Amino acid sequence: xxxxxxxxxxxxxxxxxxxxxxxxxxxxxxxxxxxxxxxxxxxxxxxxxxxxxxxxxxxxxxxxxxxxxxxxxxxxxxxxxxxxxxxxxxxxxxxxxxxxxxxxxxxxxxxxxxxxxxxxxxxxxxxxxxxxxxxxxxxxxxxxxxxxxxxxxxxxxxxxxxxxxxxxxxxxxxxxxxxxxxxxxxxxxxxxxxxxxxxxxxxxxxxxxxxxxxxxx
Numbered sequence: 001x002x003x004x005x006x007x008x009x010x011x012x013x014x015x016x017x018x019x020x021x022x023x024x025x026x027x028x029x030x031x032x033x034x035x036x037x038x039x040x041x042x043x044x045x046x047x048x049x050x051x052x053x054x055x056x057x058x059x060x061x062x063x064x065x066x067x068x069x070x071x072x073x074x075x076x077x078x079x080x081x082x083x084x085x086x087x088x089x090x091x092x093x094x095x096x097x098x099x100x101x102x103x104x105x106x107x108x109x110x111x112x113x114x115x116x117x118x119x120x121x122x123x124x125x126x127x128x129x130x131x132x133x134x135x136x137x138x139x140x141x142x143x144x145x146x147x148x149x150x151x152x153x154x155x156x157x158x159x160x161x162x163x164x165x166x167x168x169x170x171x172x173x174x175x176x177x178x179x180x181x182x183x184x185x186x187x188x189x190x191x192x193x194x195x196x197x198x199x200x201x202x203x204x205x206x207x208x209x210x211x212x213x214x215x216x217x
Contacts, residue, residue, distance in 0.1 A: 060089075061090065061091070062086065062089075062215045063087040063088075063089075063212050063214055063215060064213060065084070065087075065210035065213070066082075066083075066210045068081075069208055069209075071190075071210055071211070072209045073122065077205065080105045080107070081104065081193075081207055083101060083103035083155075083193065083208055084210075085191045087099045087212065094178065096160045096161065097160065097177060098159075099158060099161060100156070100158045101113060102155070103193060103208065104153065104155075107207060108207065109195060110155060110193060110194070110195055111195060113129070113130040113191065113194070114129050114130065115129075115180075116191075117170055117183060117188060119188055124190075126169050127166065127170065127180065128165045128180070129165070161180070162177065163176055163177045185214055187212070187213055191209065192209045193207055193208045193209070194206055
């Protein structure tokens with residue numbers, strides 16, 4: 001009998017506690033209750049959306065440069081060559097940028113392809129080399145072209161840019177891939193393709209060029 005009575009006492013005590021809690025909450029102003037709920041929701045959202053500030057700024061992951069002779073500075077190149085350079089940045093691996101280059105109807109053999117810093121209609125310093133010919137020089141370690149395909153009218157090559165590729169130029173000291181992404185986002189970088197020109201005093205000239213811009217597709 002004592003056990004049954006003890007059980008009833010515990011049950012009644014629990015019900016009283018729950019009722020008291022409901023009563024206290026019901027006495028709070030509506031604004032206070034809403035404020036408590038809002039603060040809890042904000043705390044939960046903040047904890048689930050905390051990402052690196054650098055990655056938050058780098059919302060564009062695809063960048064494209066359309067290469068033509070008309071873009072060459074200061075004098076447009078007389079060529080029918082055209083091309084497209086695509087750069088893909090994966091925020092989950094912020095140490096690399098993957099790139100693809102397609103070039104057609106080249107008038108001369110390609111010697112090298114560089115990324116330069118600079119806006120439209122201005123020449124700037126080289127930031128990184130995307131491709132270097134194996135014609136008369138060591139084969140580039142950046143891409144995997146063969147000497148036979150370098151002499152064709154159609155060129156396709158790909159590779160990756162990492163912070164270790166910033167040996168010279170404005171980004172050499174930072175060695176941070178986000179610096180190059182920022183230039184892409186602001187339209188302050190371009191691709192330039194240099195070809196063999198035996199009739200030139202420098203033996204090479206830019207044949208096509210294109211500004212690197214963010215792309216949504």
